[in-house]
Amino acid sequence: MIIGSDLARCIYKLSSAPLKGTVEVVDSGSEKIAAVTNVAEFGGWIKLSATGFTHSTPTIRTKLTQDASRFQVAIGRSLTSEKILVGLGKRVTRGTRVSLSVIGQSATPCRVVGAGVKGVARGTCRVKVGLTTNGRTDSSIVEIRVV
CATH class of the missing domain: 2.60.40.1080 (Immunoglobulin-like)
Structure with a gap:
């Protein structure tokens, strides 16, 4: 998933401080699947990705957070x-x-x-x-x- 940094900060009411993010891949039984996940912010874009899983109907959960000042x-x-x-x-x-x-x-x-x-x-x-x-x-x- 790729989203504009300014848009994400506006939607989720985040400040300009650094972001933290997580990506989870879950099967239909709510069990976490081993996957390689990546969260990066570069050039005005936030990129969240998950690779290396082979389940046919996974649920992908993403979460953006930020430490409170x-x-x-x-x-x-x-x-x-x-x-x-x-x-x-x-x-x-x-x-x-x-x-x-x-x-x-x-x-x-x-x-x-x-x-x-x-x-x-x-x-x-x-x-x-x-x-x-x-x-x-x-x-x-x-x-x-x-x-």
Whole structure:
């Protein structure tokens, strides 16, 4: 299977961080079949392949995953948007607007204050980081641990 890297990241809501992938070949009885599998990202494309199996009706399962970005901030301190963007490997160009928002049930330990995220209680929060340039928005979700 070959899929465009940008499309896969959009569909599965993955950031620009490196991807991990697995390919499993399973027979009709849910038993794994020995096969040579390969997952690679190159030139804007993600390629997942499985070879060397001879079952007549195999099920091929693919999975793309990504390690969650981990950031840490002390209670009463702030983590700036610049540090978050550096940790994500993103660059801000002239005219780019950065937005931060705490999402989901995780709002208790963190609060967005100015251009950063402030730790207010111990725990972990999830923050959506959005970059808007020329009307095009790129967003990532990061986990921030408050200690």
